[in-house]
Amino acid sequence: MVGDPLRIRQVLTNLVHNAVKFTDRGEVIVRVSVEDVSQNQTTLNVSVSDTGIGLSQACQRQLFDAFRQGEASHQRHFGGTGLGLAICRQLVEQMGGTINVDSTPDQGSTFSFTLPLSGDGTSERPRELDLAGAGVVLVEPHITTRRALRHLVSRWGGRPLEIEDAGTGNAELALIGLSTEELHDESLTGWRDQLARLDCPALLMVNASPPDLPDDPPLPHGGEILSKPLSRRSLADAIRRTRQSTIPRARVAQTNAVTSRDSESRPWHLLCVDDTESNRLLLKELIQSAGLEVSLAASGEEALTLARHTTFDLVLMDIRMQGMDGVETTRALRRLGGHWRHLPVIAVTAHVQDNQRRDLLDNGLDGMLEKPIDTAQLSQLIRHHLGADIESDTTEPAASSRAIRTEDAELAEVDLALGTRLAGGREALARQLLDQLIASLEDTEVDIRDAAERGDDEALLDAIHALNGACRYCGVPRLALLVETLETRLRSRGINAVEPLLPDLYAAMEGLRARGSHHASSTTKATANSASSDSDT
DSSP: OBOOHHHHHHHHHHHHHHHHHTOSSSOEEEEEEEEEEETTEEEEEEEEEEOSSOOOHHHHHHTTSTTOOSSHHHHHHHOOOSOHHHHHHHHHHHTTOOEEEEEETTTEEEEEEEEEEESOTTOOOOOSOOOTTOEEEEEOSSHHHHHHHHHHHHHTTOEEEOGGGOOTTTOSEEEEEEOGGGGSHHHHHHHHHHHHHHTSOEEEEESSOGGGSOSSOOOTTOEEEEESSOOHHHHHHHHHHHHHHHSOHHHHHHHOOSOSOOTTTSOEEEEEEOSSHHHHHHHHHHHOBTTEEEEEESSHHHHHHHHHHOOOSEEEEESSOSSSOHHHHHHHHHTTOGGGGTSOEEEEESOOOHHHHHHHHHTTOOEEEESSOOHHHHHHHHHHHHSOOOOOSOSSOOOOHHHHHTSOSSOOSOOHHHHHHHTTTOHHHHHHHHHHHHHHHHHHHHHHHHHHHHTOHHHHHHHHHHHHHHHTTSSOHHHHHHHHHHHHHHHHHOGGGTGGGHHHHHHHHHHHHHHHHHHHHHHHHHHHHHHHHHHHO
């Protein structure tokens, strides 16, 4: 379909925001359906339903007027100007559609709009996979999600089964939706018994983030545990991997249709993209172990060059980079086609706000890691996407900026023990990263001062974000906290909010540089003394 993505996004964002704001419990569902198909035009109907406070008939009649909310008390309680729905109506009408509302007080509301789009609405996207009549057990307590899963399984050529109808050998796969409450030992034990009786691999789809998933999932016949929300593509890929693991090796060698990687011909190959040298070095050190190969790219442009003639299995992508940023680079990689359309690309960033997480996922990224990298989370993510583990020299989790905040008010200038934990237990690497940071501070300060004097918010954010990323991997708690505070203020309140903190930042940077100079001088003197001693001998 061809339409105006910016306007459509504005309308949907506004309607979903309102639905969430006015709904204390229940659900918010976005539905898209074909309303009409004519020559070269398809009209979609888009609805956003909630189970919130609802609206009276009198309120509905005036709801799309500017500066009006449903009730006067709504503005006092929920905030807002009442302009949002008036803007939605204007945007929908500019696209040739109409918008309306159907609501019942205390039961919820449904806002729907029509969307005329050019293009052929009779053609459908190719099927992501072919289940070839396989029986698939579906267990999903949420009715709408269960309906969507049944539709997908049927469209992929599978036979949806209820768990009661799936005897031994009758099902080739089970799709099980679990809540966070069902992650407790007792419930997991119950599911392990049920899945053992099914005698087939299972995909457990859990309302939890990857770090909260159980280390020992109840999968007696194999499978995976996945985090919701789960995209159509991610589900298809997981089913493909799970079915592949149950096919005998001889058949795999004959068909070779499920995956482009022959696990016995080459190791998993990861691409790490980051414009800060110390970050690239640390990622390589954390990941590179027996069976895992790592390539490094210092920019989006370099990543594209590598991607055109190298096969990768997963990409770790810095987001804010000079030139092409991480989102632009990810889009360009997807446009290469082939396996790049579905290859996992994980955002690695030093600073991301909650509303930016969803934007990154909407722009083609498949997950997120926040600097400093927690080795356990990185290992879990790689295991989730590739089935491989990374090695670590330490069992301690990496210290985070949140942990730094809990220390004494007088933060240390350098904390080598903290730096060693951040470097995955490698003290030599921690010292190397610290030296690289100190060596870069003079140029960084020049960039920050120049951007601040010119009042250039973007240039200042680039410089501070780069420094924030470098500090995340070094044991410099005083500077790390200062830089993180600066970036948060700059993103949320602008350049005026950070100017009072800049003298403290410059002082902290000067203190580190002085420490670096003293360290270098001591090292040179010690080397000279040693050489003199050798000569005397």
